[in-house]
Amino acid sequence: MDLLIAFAKCLVSLLIVLQVGVILLWVERKGSALIQDRVGANRANIFGGILPFNLGIVNTLMADPVKLFHKEDIVPEGADHFLHWLAPFLALFPLFLTYAVIPFGDVLVIGDTTINLQAVELNVGILFVLAMVSLGVYGVVLGGWASNSRYALLGGVRGSAQMISYEIAMGLALVAVVLTYGTLDLQAIVRAQGDLMWGVIPAWGVFYQPLALVILFIAGMAESKRAPFDLPEAESELIAGFFTEYSGSKQSVFMMADFVEVAIVAALVTTLFFGGWQVPYLYRDGFHFPGGFSIAVPSLLVTVLQVLSFLVKLFLFCWFQILVRWSLPRLRYDQLMDLGWKRLLPYALANLAVSAVLILLLQGWTVRS
Amino acid sequence: MAVPVQHYLVLSAILFAIGAVGVLVRRNVIVVFMAIELMLNAVNLAFVALARQRASMDGQVIVFFVMTVAAAEAAVGLAIILANFAQRRTLHADEISTLRG
Amino acid sequence: MIVFYLLAILSVLSAIVVVVHRSPIYCALALVNTLFLIAVMFVLLDAHMIAFLQVIVYAGAIMVLFLFVIMLLGSPDEPASAERPGLRTVVLAAAVVLAVELGAVVAAKPGGEPMAEPPSYGSTQALAERLFTTHLLSFELTSLLLLVAVVGAVVMARRRA
Numbered sequence: 001m002d003l004l005i006a007f008a009k010c011l012v013s014l015l016i017v018l019q020v021g022v023i024l025l026w027v028e029r030k031g032s033a034l035i036q037d038r039v040g041a042n043r044a045n046i047f048g049g050i051l052p053f054n055l056g057i058v059n060t061l062m063a064d065p066v067k068l069f070h071k072e073d074i075v076p077e078g079a080d081h082f083l084h085w086l087a088p089f090l091a092l093f094p095l096f097l098t099y100a101v102i103p104f105g106d107v108l109v110i111g112d113t114t115i116n117l118q119a120v121e122l123n124v125g126i127l128f129v130l131a132m133v134s135l136g137v138y139g140v141v142l143g144g145w146a147s148n149s150r151y152a153l154l155g156g157v158r159g160s161a162q163m164i165s166y167e168i169a170m171g172l173a174l175v176a177v178v179l180t181y182g183t184l185d186l187q188a189i190v191r192a193q194g195d196l197m198w199g200v201i202p203a204w205g206v207f208y209q210p211l212a213l214v215i216l217f218i219a220g221m222a223e224s225k226r227a228p229f230d231l232p233e234a235e236s237e238l239i240a241g242f243f244t245e246y247s248g249s250k251q252s253v254f255m256m257a258d259f260v261e262v263a264i265v266a267a268l269v270t271t272l273f274f275g276g277w278q279v280p281y282l283y284r285d286g287f288h289f290p291g292g293f294s295i296a297v298p299s300l301l302v303t304v305l306q307v308l309s310f311l312v313k314l315f316l317f318c319w320f321q322i323l324v325r326w327s328l329p330r331l332r333y334d335q336l337m338d339l340g341w342k343r344l345l346p347y348a349l350a351n352l353a354v355s356a357v358l359i360l361l362l363q364g365w366t367v368r369s
Numbered sequence: 370m371a372v373p374v375q376h377y378l379v380l381s382a383i384l385f386a387i388g389a390v391g392v393l394v395r396r397n398v399i400v401v402f403m404a405i406e407l408m409l410n411a412v413n414l415a416f417v418a419l420a421r422q423r424a425s426m427d428g429q430v431i432v433f434f435v436m437t438v439a440a441a442e443a444a445v446g447l448a449i450i451l452a453n454f455a456q457r458r459t460l461h462a463d464e465i466s467t468l469r470g
Numbered sequence: 471m472i473v474f475y476l477l478a479i480l481s482v483l484s485a486i487v488v489v490v491h492r493s494p495i496y497c498a499l500a501l502v503n504t505l506f507l508i509a510v511m512f513v514l515l516d517a518h519m520i521a522f523l524q525v526i527v528y529a530g531a532i533m534v535l536f537l538f539v540i541m542l543l544g545s546p547d548e549p550a551s552a553e554r555p556g557l558r559t560v561v562l563a564a565a566v567v568l569a570v571e572l573g574a575v576v577a578a579k580p581g582g583e584p585m586a587e588p589p590s591y592g593s594t595q596a597l598a599e600r601l602f603t604t605h606l607l608s609f610e611l612t613s614l615l616l617l618v619a620v621v622g623a624v625v626m627a628r629r630r631a
Contacts, residue, residue, distance in 0.1 A: 083495070124594060127522040134530025138502070141537050145495065157541065164534060184594060371584065372474045375577040377515070380478045382572035384485050384504075390565040391489035394558060399494055399540055403501050406532070407485055410508050413524075415576075421515045424585040426600040429520050429592065433601065436527050437612050441619035443532045447539045448626040454543055 005115055010100065013119035017099040017260060020314065024259040026061050028322050035326045071248035076148050079245070083146035088246070088253035091139025094132040095260045101125040102267045103187040105277050105307045106284065109299045117277075117307070118187045125186035126174050129268065133170070133223060137163045139257065140225075140232070147245035158333060159232030163223055165340040170219035172348035176212040176355050177205055177272045190276035194283070200290050202280045205273035211351045213273045215344055220265030221321060222340065224258060228328040229336055266317035274313055277306040377418035384411035396462045398450055402443070409439050474514060481507040494545040498536050505529040516592040 033040025075084050105117030122128055137160045144156015181189045195203040206213055222229040246254060270276055281287050282305060286296040297305075331339065388411060391404025413432045420428020450460070457465055484507065487500035505528045512521035590596045601609055 080495075086499075122518075124518050124522055127519070127526070127594075131522050131525040131530065134526050137530065137534050138537075141534065141541070142499075145537075145541050153541070157538070160534060160538070164531065167530075372471060372514075374584065375579075376474070376478075377511070378576035379573045380481070382576060383482055383569050385572065386565045386569035387482070387485045387489055389568060390561055393561045393564075395489065397494055397545065399536065399543075399545060400488075400497050403497055403536065404489055406528075407488060407501060407504065410505060410528070414508055414511060417512055417515050417517045417520060421517070421587070421591075422584050424587040424591065426591070426596050427604070429517050429597055430600045430605050432517075432520050433523065433597065434605075434608060434612055436523060438615065440527055440532055441616050443535060444623045445619050445626075447535060448623040451539065451543070452626050460543060460545055 005113075006119075009115070009117070009119045013099050013102070013104070014096065016104060016311075017096060017263060020263045020318070021256055021259045022061065024262060024318055024322075025064075025255075027319065028259070028325075031319070031322050032326045035323070065252065068252040069249050071251075073248045073250065074245070076245045079148040080146050083142050084246075085250075087139050087143035087146055088250045088257075089139075090142060091136065091257045092253050092260065094135040095257055095264055098129050098132040098264050099267065101128050101186055102271055103190055103276060104310050105303055106191070108303050116187065117303070121185075121187065123183075123185045126178060126184045130167070130171055130174065133167060134164075136223075136257075136261075139254075143246070143254070149245050152245055155232045159225055162225065162229065162232060162333075162336060162340070165337060166219040166222040166344070169215055169340060169344035169348050170223065172345070172352055173209075173212040173216040173219065174272070176209050176348070176352050179352070179355050179359060180205065180208045186271055186276075190271055190278060193275045194278050196290070202275060202278065204275045204278075209273070209351070209355065211347065212355075213269065215348050215351070216272070217265070217269060219340075219344060220268065221324065222336070224261035224265060226258065226262065226321065226325050228324070228331050231330060231333050231336060262318055262321050263314065266314050266321065269317050270310065270313040276313075277310040279305055279309045282306070374418050374422040378415055381411045381415040381418070384408075384414070397460050398462050398465070399460060401462065402446055402450070406439065406443065409435060471514075474511070477507050477511055477514075481511075492547045494540045494547075495537070498533060498540060501536075502529050502533045505533065516587065518592050519594045519597050520592070 030040050075081055100120040101118065101122055103116075103118035108115045108117055140156055140159040140163065142156075144153045144159070147153070147156075177189070178184055181192050183189060183192075189205075193202065193204050197203050197207065201207065225232050281289050282297070282302060284299060284302060286294055286302070288294045385408050388404045388408035391407065392401050395401050395404065413435055416428045416432050416435070420426065420432075453465060454460065459465065481504050484500050484504040488497045488504060491497050491500065505524060509521045509524040509529070512518075512524060588596070
């Protein structure tokens with residue numbers, strides 16, 4: 001029975017990440033069209049005369065993937081077949097694993113079993129996230145090398161150097177959050193954000209560590225190699241960078257890895273800084289507002305509200321990343337490295353030092369569970 | 370039934386011996402370096418197994434230090450290899466030799 | 471447990487690939503595999519923090535550094551037999567003797583049951599408590615060592631330019 005529950009939780013977690021990744025593909029295409037004042041993909045249309053405009057769903061979500069999967073799989077001459085096959089797998093797999101520790105709800109009470117809505121309950125959850133992000137570099141490195149092509153190798157080396165540079169700033173921002181909440185377990189951090197500061201404001205991470213939020217966001221976008229940090233895959237310069245020589249299913253895996261990483265950065269930001277699945281003032285038995293007013297809510301509805309809250313916040317931050325991508329110009333490579341090493345890293349260290357001193361001096365400044 | 374600590378130690382010994390073979394037989398200096406890292410990891414495994422046997426965290430602290438020192442050593446060693454390559458243009462251990470006799 | 475034996479066989483095979491394969495990139499990938507399997511064994515031994523540190527530091531940073539160097543230097547595959555004919559047999563025999571000897575020595579002592587471990591064994595808090603009290607001097611010296619290593623690597627890289 002326990003095994004069944006664990007299996008179901010892992011399945012739900014995997015489905016969430018897969019669905020979000022695919023939906024983001026559509027949101028990006030239509031959303032970028034909205035931002036750039038054009039129409040976007042509008043050729044295949046099954047809703048005919050019902051809607052006055054074309055949502056582009058059939059085109060993006062159905063026709064495009066079918067086309068990609070049916071393309072011939074070309075391996076460049078002189079390239080290593082095994083590594084060419086392995087690289088997309090290594091790019092995508094660690095990202096799926098990261099979702100295993102993100103809590104998407106509090107507890108689900110069925111009869112007398114209480115199910116903790118987190119696929120894998122690790123008490124070192126944040127370390128696991130960092131480990132999987134570190135493993136994501138291999139996809140880029142091998143993709144560039146295995147293509148036996150100048151552009152791809154250049155893109156691969158640049159991309160992996162960028163990724164390992166921004167891992168450091170990301171790690172330091174995460175450590176600042178760990179200091180504030182006193183635990184590495186993601187579910188415990190989200191639960192701790194249910195407390196109220198001064199009885200009114202929910203103790204979300206954004207109020208305790210705003211600088212860490214900014215650093216994590218920037219470092220996360222740089223990790224996923226999205227604009228304005230997308231020089232490794234610069235569409236107008238290196239063709240497609242480290243995945244130039246990939247076609248068909250392997251290319252779709254690399255693109256999917258891009259969107260899954262957007263979802264991961266959004267999930268991390270929601271979980272650590274914006275309360276994860278927490279709805280303000282909602283506890284397991286109902287709403288308890290600060291004035292003393294409370295509404296009783298059945299536990300199943302509470303769970304549904306919390307999962308919905310998580311998904312809404314997730315999409316909000318995914319949309320924000322898409323906005324940033326289509327608004328800012330690309331950073332040159334030396335500007336990119338400059339930002340990572342000379343600005344983010346000192347700021348993250350200073351944030352850590354100031355947080356540590358403040359925590360020592362004002363013992364009540366943290367949220368210890 | 371828990372795995373006895375001797376099994377972990379035997380595995381550690383086997384990995385160490387394989388690393389030693391690598392250091393002695395291979396001629397590519399980078400692969401020699403990798404075999405050294407393998408030996409370090411075999412020792413780490415032995416330390417952690419014995420730490421669990423004695424339920425003491427000191428073994429894990431030693432592993433922490435070994436990892437840190439190995440990282441520093443890898444960085445400096447690869448820098449040396451790169452500088453050497455700039456001069457001699459070869460990675461073959463037999464050709465990087467200035468000792469006569 | 472059967473998991474350990476599976477991991478042990480896989481890691482030994484992976485280590486043999488590291489030492490035997492002709493292409494340095496495959497050796498590096500096999501080493502990453504071995505490091506990952508050893509990290510899983512650390513989890514089996516209740517050393518959770520060390521396991522993840524192994525993945526982040528060793529498999530995630532040091533091996534990427536190795537891959538960079540291999541790719542930048544364009545390491546060619548080694549020719550089939552480049553060394554003296556008898557060397558391989560002698561070294562293999564010596565390695566087998568070494569393994570058997572080490573194994574016999576460590577397996578001879580009766581180990582008994584593992585001692586009861588405190589509930590926070592292997593956690594970050596336990597490791598930090600040891601690190602910052604008993605081993606503080608080593609910690610400070612190690613940070614000095616890292617500083618020296620960084621400066622040394624930068625100096626060496628700069629000298630060529």
